[in-house]
Amino acid sequence: MPEASPYTAQAPQTEAGITLEAQDLGYRRGKRWLVRGVSLRLEGGQFWALLGPNGAGKTTLLRLLSGEIPPDTGQVTLDRKPLGQYRASELARTRAFLPQQRDLAFPFSAYEVAFLGRMPYLEDRAETAADHQVVQQALERTDALALAEELYPSLSGGEKARVDLARVLAQQPKILLLDEPTNHLDPRHQLELLEHCRELARSGRIVLAALHDLNLASLFADRLLLMKDGQAVASGTAEELFTPELLERVYGLPFQRYPHPSGRPVVLPQAT
Numbered sequence: 261m262p263e264a265s266p267y268t269a270q271a272p273q274t275e276a277g278i279t280l281e282a283q284d285l286g287y288r289r290g291k292r293w294l295v296r297g298v299s300l301r302l303e304g305g306q307f308w309a310l311l312g313p314n315g316a317g318k319t320t321l322l323r324l325l326s327g328e329i330p331p332d333t334g335q336v337t338l339d340r341k342p343l344g345q346y347r348a349s350e351l352a353r354t355r356a357f358l359p360q361q362r363d364l365a366f367p368f369s370a371y372e373v374a375f376l377g378r379m380p381y382l383e384d385r386a387e388t389a390a391d392h393q394v395v396q397q398a399l400e401r402t403d404a405l406a407l408a409e410e411l412y413p414s415l416s417g418g419e420k421a422r423v424d425l426a427r428v429l430a431q432q433p434k435i436l437l438l439d440e441p442t443n444h445l446d447p448r449h450q451l452e453l454l455e456h457c458r459e460l461a462r463s464g465r466i467v468l469a470a471l472h473d474l475n476l477a478s479l480f481a482d483r484l485l486l487m488k489d490g491q492a493v494a495s496g497t498a499e500e501l502f503t504p505e506l507l508e509r510v511y512g513l514p515f516q517r518y519p520h521p522s523g524r525p526v527v528l529p530q531a532t
């Protein structure tokens with residue numbers, strides 16, 4: 261275990277919870293490091309928001325943490341076992357990754373797309389009524405049940421996003437890695453999604469979501485991880501991280517901080 265540092269996202273210990281850790285994680289394309297020196301420890305029970313400007317490395321970090329791409333330095337461990345030592349199906353039953361680009365060319369129905377979340381369970385058994393019940397509940401949870409019979413490619417961006425999230429929920433993962441899950445969603449569905457992320461975390465799961473809306477991150481997430489130029493710049497609560505100095509350093513423009521009735525801060529960028 262590396263020493264805790266300002267660059268280490270440290271969640272409070274929870275009893276026998278699932279852990280996802282990265283040590284000195286690095287990923288390079290050619291000479292450029294897209295992610296460099298990231299160490300973090302995430303534990304079940306916490307909803308983390310991953311923040312940073314375009315190109316900061318958020319998607320790349322999520323892909324590394326999901327095992328979709330192998331790191332050039334360091335490693336990711338799930339319950340202290342390197343990701344590479346898990347069988348693909350076991351990993352698929354444990355963690356789900358919601359990518360940012362979610363276009364699917366095949367004319368699947370929304371229900372069939374959500375049902376894809378059950379595939380990791382159907383390696384050596386036939387589907388059952390229980391699988392369909394899980395999918396139905398997932399679609400209900402994301403307010404997408406009415407879309408079940410629609411063809412996925414014909415759905416609006418926000419409708420697709422809700423069906424994609426249903427697929428992730430149908431996977432029943434303990435770890436949810438979500439890349440800009442609120443994209444395309446209207447305000448009501450954004451709030452519902454973030455409330456659901458918080459509930460999932462409360463039930464012992466790890467939720468890590470890349471978000472661009474700093475205020476929604478402040479109001480809903482327990483902890484924030486701030487990235488810039490491929491590095492983890494800081495982690496902590498919004499109260500700790502939302503200082504005009506730090507935000508200006510990361511985002512390159514001034515911010516004003518305001519109190520919110522919840523007690524958490526909100527911020528607004530200032531026109532320069």
Ligand SMILES: Nc1ncnc2c1ncn2[C@@H]1O[C@H](COP(=O)(O)OP(=O)(O)OP(=O)(O)O)[C@@H](O)[C@H]1O
Nearest residue numbers: 289294312313314315316317318319320321360470
């Ligand atoms: N396969 C790749 N090959 C080369 N460069 C890449 C590759 N994937 C990503 N990059 C670059 O790495 C940097 C980080 O990309 P990444 O998608 O991780 O950022 P991000 O923080 O998710 O950005 P955004 O907020 O715009 O989604 C970007 O400059 C991107 O162009």
